Amino acid sequence: MIKTINKIEEVIDFAWELSQNDLYASYHRIKSMEKLREDFERALVRDNESIIACYQENVLCGVCIYFWQCDEKYVQTTQFLIRGDYDETAEELIDHIGKQLPGFELYIGVPFSNKAANQYFKKNNFECIESSIDTRLYNLKIQMNEKHEQVEEITNSNYEEYAIFHDKYAISLEMYYNSENLKKDIEKFKILVFKQDGAIRASIFTKKVRNMGEIFGLFVDEQYKNNGIEDILINEMLMQLYNKFGSLDEVAYFIDEDSPDELNSALAAGFQINDKYRCYKCIL
Known part of the structure; x- marks a missing residue:
């Protein structure tokens, strides 16, 4: 039985x-x-967020918090917690969301360590769209104070040029923040690009919420990878975040598990490996 909480x-x-x-x-x-508690309380008052629970013979066996964007037909869980028969409970929770939001794309994230979850999504042909290493930098301190001459900041005034470069990577990765959605929230982001011969060759974009930041993406053209550009952009971003916001409590950075050079650049900048996770997608 599914119950709205x-x-x-x-x-x-x-x-x-x-x-x-x-x-x-x-x-x-x-x-x-x-x-x-903050996450639960937020979900109770927002119009596009909900909490549901699954009961089997009056025993609580699953809880899910999820939010949705109607214009994007996008729905994502922020908590998807199951004890007992994972398959049965997951199917009930997902079926309920599907009845509420038919045709939407559902995204669910789980750590590598949750074997029952990963097995369920694989055998039910969910698409694994992201397999990442979760790295964190705590108590941001300034690493450098000289701006790199080939790094530029993207704002509304020069966004049109950047949008083409951004979508070359964001769309193939099925990111929510394609150029259109990123522009809608541009005031919440800091976007830096690396230019050579007058063209954008790499970019990094970071969102700040309260006293935390998250690096959402680092894109580098193939022929320019592993030449130190990753290091330049990461350190430049950290410097600019510090100069604008001071010592942030935490900066999160999710790195594809098949990107060892990007990971090494993050570790060299002070990030630490926190966890590993996968994100799965299905059409409801």
């Missing part, structure tokens, strides 16, 4: 317990009960 206390202890266990956790990881 209106009272947090009914499910929060269950969600907290499972979110702290590598075998049951979903993505993104939750570090404190306070943060989890």
